[in-house]
Amino acid sequence: MVIQAxxxxxxxxxxSIQIAVLDLLSQxxxxxxxxxxxxxxxxxxxxxxxxxxxxxxxxxRRAEELIPKLFQFLIYLSHEKxxxxxxxxxxxxxxxxxxxxxxxxxxxxxxxxxLLPVVExxxxxxxxxxxxxxxxxxxxxxxxMLLRLVEYPQVCLF
Numbered sequence: 001m002v003i004q005a006x007x008x009x010x011x012x013x014x015x016s017i018q019i020a021v022l023d024l025l026s027q028x029x030x031x032x033x034x035x036x037x038x039x040x041x042x043x044x045x046x047x048x049x050x051x052x053x054x055x056x057x058x059x060x061r062r063a064e065e066l067i068p069k070l071f072q073f074l075i076y077l078s079h080e081k082x083x084x085x086x087x088x089x090x091x092x093x094x095x096x097x098x099x100x101x102x103x104x105x106x107x108x109x110x111x112x113x114x115l116l117p118v119v120e121x122x123x124x125x126x127x128x129x130x131x132x133x134x135x136x137x138x139x140x141x142x143x144x145m146l147l148r149l150v151e152y153p154q155v156c157l158f
Contacts, residue, residue, distance in 0.1 A: 002028065006044045015062040022069040029076040035087060045087055048074070052096055055110065056103035064109040071097070071117045093118060094138055101145060112154045115145060 002024065009021040029035055039045055048070065054060050055067065071093060078090045097114045105111070122139050149155045 002038055006039060010044065010047045013060075015060070015066050018066060019069050022066075022073045026069075026073045026076050029073070029080055035077060035080055036085075039087075042087070045077075049096075052099060056099055056105065058103075058105050058110075063105075064113045067100070067110060067113040068117055071114050075117055075121050090121070090138065091134075094141060098141075098145065101148070107149050107152055108154065111145075111149060112152060115142070115149070115155075118142065119146065 005021045005024055009018050012018065025035070025038075028038070051060070051070070055063055060066060074088055074093045074096070075090065077087045078093055080087060097111075097118050100114050101107075101111045103110065119142055122135070122142055146155055
């Protein structure tokens, strides 16, 4: 059933279905299901990364709903330790966020929804992975991104 959900995600443009699949995968990763067993050929994660190209070009409807789910899923994946190689890293998640910011898309629909889960993780997580120096650098970078968006009321809610 999970494998079917992964396939469905890659063949549909229905954001509601994609959100449901991301929610399912996020739950499974949180429950410590080995993601690499679900996506052994990394077809799904490759699709997710390609999807960011479409997001940066503004080609996905309801991006403001999909983007936070994508980032939350990627953040959970960055913590997964059930396999020998990392699927993604928190640094890569921040790079994807910066890419959305540089794309010139509407900050309210693209950048701010991406930043919320990333900022929550970097500043509020009880035990963020990695070394302290790297975390401080990531936090400084995120603060810089937030300052560039300070004119938007949604950023003040962070």
